[in-house]
Amino acid sequence: MVVAKELNVEVVAADRKVWSGSASIVIARTPDGEVGVMAGHEPVLAVLVTGPVTVRTADGGAVVAAVSGGFLSVSEDRVAVLAEQAVLAEEVDAVGVEAEIAQLQGADDEAARQWAEARLGVASHR
Amino acid sequence: MGAQLRELRERIRSVGSIKKITRAQELIATSRIAKAQQSAEAARPYTRALVEALEAAADRARLDHPLIEGVGTPRRSAVLVVTSDSGFAGAYSANVIREAESLTGLLNGNGQEVRPYVVGRKGVNWFRFRSRETGGEYAGFTGKPTYADARAIADDLLEAINTPTDDGGVDEIHVVSTHFKNMVTQQVRARRLFPIVVEDVPEELQHAEIAAQRGDTGGAAAESRAGGDNHALPLYDFEPSADEVLGTLLPQYAGNLVYTTLLDAAASEWAARRRAMKSATDNAGELQESLTRQANSARQAEITQEISEIVGGADALATAGSE
Numbered sequence: 001m002v003v004a005k006e007l008n009v010e011v012v013a014a015d016r017k018v019w020s021g022s023a024s025i026v027i028a029r030t031p032d033g034e035v036g037v038m039a040g041h042e043p044v045l046a047v048l049v050t051g052p053v054t055v056r057t058a059d060g061g062a063v064v065a066a067v068s069g070g071f072l073s074v075s076e077d078r079v080a081v082l083a084e085q086a087v088l089a090e091e092v093d094a095v096g097v098e099a100e101i102a103q104l105q106g107a108d109d110e111a112a113r114q115w116a117e118a119r120l121g122v123a124s125h126r
Numbered sequence: 127m128g129a130q131l132r133e134l135r136e137r138i139r140s141v142g143s144i145k146k147i148t149r150a151q152e153l154i155a156t157s158r159i160a161k162a163q164q165s166a167e168a169a170r171p172y173t174r175a176l177v178e179a180l181e182a183a184a185d186r187a188r189l190d191h192p193l194i195e196g197v198g199t200p201r202r203s204a205v206l207v208v209t210s211d212s213g214f215a216g217a218y219s220a221n222v223i224r225e226a227e228s229l230t231g232l233l234n235g236n237g238q239e240v241r242p243y244v245v246g247r248k249g250v251n252w253f254r255f256r257s258r259e260t261g262g263e264y265a266g267f268t269g270k271p272t273y274a275d276a277r278a279i280a281d282d283l284l285e286a287i288n289t290p291t292d293d294g295g296v297d298e299i300h301v302v303s304t305h306f307k308n309m310v311t312q313q314v315r316a317r318r319l320f321p322i323v324v325e326d327v328p329e330e331l332q333h334a335e336i337a338a339q340r341g342d343t344g345g346a347a348a349e350s351r352a353g354g355d356n357h358a359l360p361l362y363d364f365e366p367s368a369d370e371v372l373g374t375l376l377p378q379y380a381g382n383l384v385y386t387t388l389l390d391a392a393a394s395e396w397a398a399r400r401r402a403m404k405s406a407t408d409n410a411g412e413l414q415e416s417l418t419r420q421a422n423s424a425r426q427a428e429i430t431q432e433i434s435e436i437v438g439g440a441d442a443l444a445t446a447g448s449e
Contacts, residue, residue: 010171010175012171012172012175013172013273014169014172014273014276014378014381014382014385015165015168015169015172015272015273015385016168016169017168017171030365030366031365031366032365032366035365042363043360043361043362043363044362044363044364044365045179045182045183045362045363045364045365045371046364046365046371047365047366047370047371047374069378071179071371071374071375071378073175073178073179073182073362075360075362076360080175080179082172082175082176082179082378084273084277084378084381085273
């Protein structure tokens with residue numbers, strides 16, 4: 001019987017720590033598709049695409065964050081999600097982001113548009 | 127006499143209100159130092175994790191990235207000069223500019239062209255006044271820099287280093303900024319950000335080398351490197367590949383370096399401003415005191431004169447009456 005181990009997760013943005021705690025699984029998006037990381041995962045460094053990162057906490061809840069310009073590092077059950085920009089779903093100001101998207105309409109700024117859409121995407125999760 | 131007294135009182139009043147202003151500036155600066163330090167503290171987890179990941183990736187990737195390898199004989203360098211937006215901070219900006227000029231002289235001596243990238247309105251004006259061409263000018267945020275500000279600067283620098291030298295690109299990136307040692311000491315220093323030297327040498331040697339190149343061991347990166355040394359690197363799998371991970375990490379590292387530099391400079395700027403405003407407040411206090419003394423003696427002199435006039439007048443009357 002293997003005792004279910006927990007992951008030690010940190011979600012860190014360039015200018016602050018966004019979330020940290022223990023979790024059972026972390027789901028993130030890489031250029032090749034979604035990856036799920038559970039305890040006992042081999043060490044990995046993965047580039048993340050702009051989009052949501054879902055952390056299922058040890059007590060069964062879920063933490064959803066939008067990240068952009070990020071990567072994921074896993075070693076010895078420590079998971080670090082590093083991103084230049086990262087916000088938790090509950091921190092997203094959906095109305096503000098929608099206005100931002102409206103402003104970006106027609107502008108040739110793909111990265112900004114993706115980031116805005118990722119935030120709007122996680123905002124609907126809460 | 128009366129006119130002199132009035133003038134003195136006016137000056138006392140105006141010195142008094144200057145003192146109030148400098149005192150307020152001093153208090154603002156004091157609270158901003160703490161804020162800048164908190165921001166620097168908040169950025170530390172990212173720096174630490176980033177440097178760890180970078181070490182792991184650099185260990186496994188091909189190292190011919192321009193940010194790591196560099197060229198044999200660099201011909202052009204970018205120098206990021208971090209000054210302040212507003213004055214009232216003593217010699218803060220002047221010190222940085224002086225150091226930048228001496229670095230420019232040094233690089234020119236080595237046969238390198240120098241292209242300045244200037245942060246802060248003071249520095250921007252300094253370069254404009256001398257009609258010197260700059261690679262980029264950034265202002266409006268030095269007291270409270272955000273990551274987006276740092277990102278914009280880093281993007282410009284990366285674009286320059288990724289452009290071939292013949293097409294107007296640069297080979298090296300240096301930065302001249304002020305390091306916040308503590309409340310009383312801030313140090314102007316010049317460092318080379320890129321290319322980073324990563325070699326197959328024992329870690330400690332590598333640090334010593336980086337430290338020597340930067341002319342100092344206090345850099346945020348150097349600190350966190352030293353902190354993360356004591357464990358062996360896990361054998362990471364890379365998604366999609368080590369090269370690609372490194373290619374993603376390096377620009378982020380550049381952004382992080384610029385960001386921590388800006389935060390360090392912001393704390394230093396506020397500390398310099400606090401000191402300048404404190405001595406201005408003290409000077410105003412002294413001036414007020416000496417003006418008050420002058421006013422008192424002027425008032426005393428006025429009274430004495432009035433009395434002597436009255437006595438003189440009474441004497442004259444008495445003499446006239448007795449005749």
